[in-house]
């Protein structure tokens with residue numbers, strides 16, 4: 001994309017840098033225009049360093065970069081992941097049974113529902129105890145083995161629903177564990193207290209070649225065989241979710257116990273496929289997982305149909321690009337005021353940073369502006385007692401505040417002025433204003449703060465944020481929230497003209513690890529050639545082997 005496209009927007013930067021949020025926010029009409037609703041979901045972005053002219057320029061940028069057309073191509077199943085020659089059709093995974101989503105002229109929805117139906121039937125059988133383990137016992141516990149996109153989204157949704165009353169009731173007596181890291185300590189942690197007789201292992205890997213997953217799968221298979229005394233136990237205790245059916249078979253998994261998906265499902269968008277649906281259905285029942293899928297679909301509809309000025313993923317994507325590429329902010333803090341979202345940010349980190357951590361455009365030329373912000377965060381209020389100090393008085397980090405009108409676990413104590421949830425949410429409302437307005441030296445002096453402390457207690461303010469308010473953290477709204485963040489990531493990629501759907505940057509480390517692995521194999525046998533390593537690496541390797 002020509003750098004000229006950005007010039008018009010660049011013209012907005014000096015004006016917006018010099019306008020403090022304190023004055024920008026005095027314009028009520030401006031603020032009102034930045035309060036956007038999608039049903040009961042609210043986005044308030046008046047605490048962003050933009051005015052109506054900047055927003056028009058941003059919407060113009062979306063027009064000029066063809067966001068609408070690119071979006072249409074994605075939903076139409078075109079191979080927009082050009083470097084891998086693949087379509088990007090994860091929305092088809094959450095489309096209703098009656099929908100039609102075509103790839104090369106063929107509707108993929110019936111295939112999607114065939115696997116969903118099979119997962120419903122299988123999870124119903126396991127949950128009811130009809131499916132029995134090798135020694136005749138019901139399988140009450142599940143260990144998911146997978147990493148990256150084959151792990152983070154599943155764990156995020158599992159954690160988020162753990163305290164949802166309906167999901168918690170459905171999960172009574174069941175356990176779900178995750179094994180991702182190749183660190184053998186993680187095996188110990190994942191299996192701790194589990195009985196092989198009642199444990200089902202779900203191996204999740206799109207490619208079924210990922211080194212960590214394959215080694216962990218072998219390790220846990222060996223545990224099962226040792227505990228249950230026969231290799232025949234695998235048929236009853238191991239299932240897989242993968243696109244590589246030949247490889248799952250080679251691993252010894254009965255093809256009836258493999259739940260497939262397709263190459264048009266990117267790893268970091270795959271929680272909606274067998275990757276997430278199987279394990280989550282085993283834990284919570286398919287009905288609840290279906291509510292999650294329906295939530296995702298509702299957001300797809302919004303993203304496709306809502307006009308630009310009301311389109312939540314588009315607006316958030318535009319603001320994130322504005323902050324990163326024009327105002328030069330390197331990070332974005334994602335701050336859910338909801339403990340159930342404890343694993344949301346790690347998932348969004350992979351989703352956004354693996355997608356948009358790129359430096360070249362579709363044609364291979366360098367992007368003329370900065371791309372891919374560092375996404376990080378923690379649930380509030382915990383973060384407030386940690387890195388918020390830096391956000392208030394150190395670096396400027398644009399933030400996303402995410403809150404819910406209702407708690408999964410409402411608590412009201414007699415004698416307390418507010419409910420526990422209102423106490424939490426008081427912070428959700430206060431922090432964005434504290435960041436935006438700050439506190440001036442004059443205000444501090446008027447408060448009687450001693451002169452020598454004034455500088456230390458001054459808050460510059462003018463720190464941008466946006467607030468998202470949703471009704472409650474349940475399966476439906478989790479689906480909406482995640483699909484919103486997926487589309488936000490895609491919008492940014494389209495504005496930058498990068499391919500958000502490949503991930504070549506993860507390859508080099510894997511190749512080098514293979515060389516080290518080969519060297520360690522030889523070295524453990526006594527003879528090894530370390531000549532291909534850098535001398536500092538040789539030195540460190542020698543120390544490790546010593």
Ligand SMILES: O=P(O)(O)OC[C@H]1O[C@H](O)[C@H](O)[C@@H](O)[C@@H]1O
Pocket residue numbers: 147148149150204205206207208209210213267268354503506
């Ligand atoms: O699902 P798998 O094929 O095992 O891949 C697991 C993960 O590893 C890769 O290296 C990519 O970085 C991720 O996008 C992917 O989700």
